[in-house]
Amino acid sequence: MLDAFVQGLVVIFEWQTFLMMLLGIFLGFWVGLLPGLGGATTLALMLPFIYKMNPVEAFAFLLGMHSVTATTGDITSVLFGVPGEGSTAATILDGHAMAKKGEAGRALGAALMSSLVGALIGAFALALAIPVVRPLVLTFGAPELFMLAVVGIAFISSLSGQGGRALLRGFLAGLLGLLVSLVGQDPQGGVQRFTFGQLYLWSGLDLVPVLVGLFAIPEIMDLAVRGTSIAGEISEKNLNRGVWQGVKDTFHHFWLTVRCSLVGTFIGILPGLGGGVAQWIAYGHATQSARDSTERSGFGKGDVRGVLGPGAANNSKEGGSLIPTIAFGVPGSSSMAILLGAFFLQGIIPGPDMLDKHLVLTFSMVWTMVVANVITVAVSLVFLNQLAKLTMIRGSILIPFILLLAFIGAYTSNNHVGDLLVFLIFGLVGYVMIRCGWPRAPLVLGFVLGKIAENNFYISTIRYSGAWLHRPVVLVLLAITLVVVTYPFLQMRERKSQIDEAIA
Amino acid sequence: MRKANAVTLFFAFLLVPFLAYGAGYYEGKTLTIVVGYKPGGGYDSYARLIAKHLPKYLPGNPTIVIQSMPGANSIIGANHLYGAAKPDGLTIGTFNNGLVIAQLTRVEGVSYDLTKLSWIGSLANDAAVLTVRTDLPFKTVDDLRKAKEPVIIGATGPGSSTFDFPALLKEFAGINVKIIPGYSSSADVMLAIERKEVDGRAGSYASILPFIERGLVRPLVRTRVSVPEIEKLPVDEDLATSARGKAILAIRSTPEAIYRPYAAPPGTPPEVVKILREAFAKVTQDKELLADAKKGKLPVDYVSAEESLKLVREVLKQPPEVVQEIAKYIRFGD
Numbered sequence: 128m129l130d131a132f133v134q135g136l137v138v139i140f141e142w143q144t145f146l147m148m149l150l151g152i153f154l155g156f157w158v159g160l161l162p163g164l165g166g167a168t169t170l171a172l173m174l175p176f177i178y179k180m181n182p183v184e185a186f187a188f189l190l191g192m193h194s195v196t197a198t199t200g201d202i203t204s205v206l207f208g209v210p211g212e213g214s215t216a217a218t219i220l221d222g223h224a225m226a227k228k229g230e231a232g233r234a235l236g237a238a239l240m241s242s243l244v245g246a247l248i249g250a251f252a253l254a255l256a257i258p259v260v261r262p263l264v265l266t267f268g269a270p271e272l273f274m275l276a277v278v279g280i281a282f283i284s285s286l287s288g289q290g291g292r293a294l295l296r297g298f299l300a301g302l303l304g305l306l307v308s309l310v311g312q313d314p315q316g317g318v319q320r321f322t323f324g325q326l327y328l329w330s331g332l333d334l335v336p337v338l339v340g341l342f343a344i345p346e347i348m349d350l351a352v353r354g355t356s357i358a359g360e361i362s363e364k365n366l367n368r369g370v371w372q373g374v375k376d377t378f379h380h381f382w383l384t385v386r387c388s389l390v391g392t393f394i395g396i397l398p399g400l401g402g403g404v405a406q407w408i409a410y411g412h413a414t415q416s417a418r419d420s421t422e423r424s425g426f427g428k429g430d431v432r433g434v435l436g437p438g439a440a441n442n443s444k445e446g447g448s449l450i451p452t453i454a455f456g457v458p459g460s461s462s463m464a465i466l467l468g469a470f471f472l473q474g475i476i477p478g479p480d481m482l483d484k485h486l487v488l489t490f491s492m493v494w495t496m497v498v499a500n501v502i503t504v505a506v507s508l509v510f511l512n513q514l515a516k517l518t519m520i521r522g523s524i525l526i527p528f529i530l531l532l533a534f535i536g537a538y539t540s541n542n543h544v545g546d547l548l549v550f551l552i553f554g555l556v557g558y559v560m561i562r563c564g565w566p567r568a569p570l571v572l573g574f575v576l577g578k579i580a581e582n583n584f585y586i587s588t589i590r591y592s593g594a595w596l597h598r599p600v601v602l603v604l605l606a607i608t609l610v611v612v613t614y615p616f617l618q619m620r621e622r623k624s625q626i627d628e629a630i631a
Numbered sequence: 632m633r634k635a636n637a638v639t640l641f642f643a644f645l646l647v648p649f650l651a652y653g654a655g656y657y658e659g660k661t662l663t664i665v666v667g668y669k670p671g672g673g674y675d676s677y678a679r680l681i682a683k684h685l686p687k688y689l690p691g692n693p694t695i696v697i698q699s700m701p702g703a704n705s706i707i708g709a710n711h712l713y714g715a716a717k718p719d720g721l722t723i724g725t726f727n728n729g730l731v732i733a734q735l736t737r738v739e740g741v742s743y744d745l746t747k748l749s750w751i752g753s754l755a756n757d758a759a760v761l762t763v764r765t766d767l768p769f770k771t772v773d774d775l776r777k778a779k780e781p782v783i784i785g786a787t788g789p790g791s792s793t794f795d796f797p798a799l800l801k802e803f804a805g806i807n808v809k810i811i812p813g814y815s816s817s818a819d820v821m822l823a824i825e826r827k828e829v830d831g832r833a834g835s836y837a838s839i840l841p842f843i844e845r846g847l848v849r850p851l852v853r854t855r856v857s858v859p860e861i862e863k864l865p866v867d868e869d870l871a872t873s874a875r876g877k878a879i880l881a882i883r884s885t886p887e888a889i890y891r892p893y894a895a896p897p898g899t900p901p902e903v904v905k906i907l908r909e910a911f912a913k914v915t916q917d918k919e920l921l922a923d924a925k926k927g928k929l930p931v932d933y934v935s936a937e938e939s940l941k942l943v944r945e946v947l948k949q950p951p952e953v954v955q956e957i958a959k960y961i962r963f964g965d
Contacts, residue, residue, distance in 0.1 A: 326702055476845070
């Protein structure tokens, strides 16, 4: 085992393999930056090139590319408020808010460093999990997945603002999200729900146009209305100091970063939860780290912890999602489904063999993710200060480019004009929500978790009738749900008593 | 002199089609393959396989690009191919083989007519199989019929073979199963089998093969398209207890003979269609393509355009009362 662990590192430093990985990293860097190009699509495009490679080279190339897209996707999210990848949208809330305060450098530093920590933890979790991976994945059946979705939805209480009114708004936004997730054909009866006779809506709304609309359009409008640069009137000198500060922030809030990395890994391991979920739960958890109400109200306005949480989680989930793919031959995400095709092309059948006969290859994949992220972050750190200067450019020059990126990003998800309509409609929804002080995060959470909750609830009930409610993991998750739901209230009470004490 | 000119002109006109569609028709041009799905799935993999090897069999070695047009289980792509794509031989497309059933049962949103497309053929056929876990005592279809408790079959949803095939077997062959739809993909159903949440699944033989080879599940019944390794399995329509059931099962599985269909828009010049058909016939014999296909676990078995169209017509010629029956049991979906 240890032997294979070391061997796995040695093989990726053979020069052909290393070269392939560098090529992959280079491609992945751009794929992550550009909102239109998704990690999954690019993997599919690159598959034909691996016919001639050996397995270690092929996976160094593909995983090198794939594992940096989430890292560089954060850069676009922070700078322009346009999610570079579907899985980097949560970084916008605080990351872009920081950029608007002139702290783009700091936000980028934090995003990249937390991405690195996340990637490392995800990769090592993968390495550590190898002996126990089968029982771990098999414990989570439909009832457990349903309860996990419920835990996720419960985070709405943390993602809403404070006070009764804000909570109500949060819940309503969450319900709207659940409603939006219902669009499409239901898998039980085959009934078309909210499709209005449109073929485009059969398979439901896509994550990317919804997210890009919800987040990018309000930012673009805001920029246009303000008529300044993204960072406003901040002098360039301030801007440049930030990157190291961001790196230091990561270590200042190290345990938060670690916890969010673990959240990401765990969600990645469970197939069917999808890449959109991890970042939001991590964000919700990050907001819980606020010690008092002034700190809590700073989230969404540029708290660095709101960058660290999702930044770490969206990288660590990649290590996690490799686990079901290699251990069972069952992909944990759409990217992994394509990677599975790569296994076949290489004549390898993923499954128990990967933890035994092909263990060196498995560990080389772990190491590829580690090394690729180290290289990307090291290279990016050099350029970050330059990138941060983009936030100094006058809005009127920048807006056409951002708008173009956003439109292309939305359109490439289905190459259908419907994508643009969805993008614009959700843009309007996002703008109205911001103007009226409604939180957007609960809507997204409801949207990404709605279908998972519905389908797994159905499967659980049909399969086990009521008996699934007694399963131990279900009960544990139920307890966690209660804690998550009541946490903001407990926090409020504690604070109140502290204030009372101070007064007395 | 003048007469000679006229004769030359006349022959030149005769030659135009040959100049236009002959030697260099595709020279410097781009051939687009419209795929009704997102990148990464089976239809996309086959299209990329073809895109890699087809150019050398087309006059002028064109560049081939893939255009993904996902949505509504490829109805959007097929509608585009039928109604919007230019019939100049520079656009061809591939779509779900089950679209013929969607046309038969008049699914809302279908605007194509498969019989009017300029067919090129199909790259592969496939059989659907019903499999159950090897650790369960069910070894034959009869065992499934006699099962005391219903055997639990995981599925994605109506409109896919994971759902429709066992549902029809339950209805018309009397097997004792309970179908649980709602899994997000057929891979997800496979994982549910691993954790013993469900007892089995149905689906295309090619996609379940790795799990059969690994000894996780065993196939019990197949559809009419014969694949060598499972030739001896009973065929679904022979198990039907009524003539009506037999007919409906047969119609459901007929399109599987043209599992990866390719066609050009209606009205594509016959000369170009001929070029494409010949190129497909040749490329599916190409050694390099077959080697790549074998690696990617993409079985290749070319079915000619005439044969494809014949099968399409066979499905579509059902009398209205049969169509009504089919629509009751098979809901084309996403």
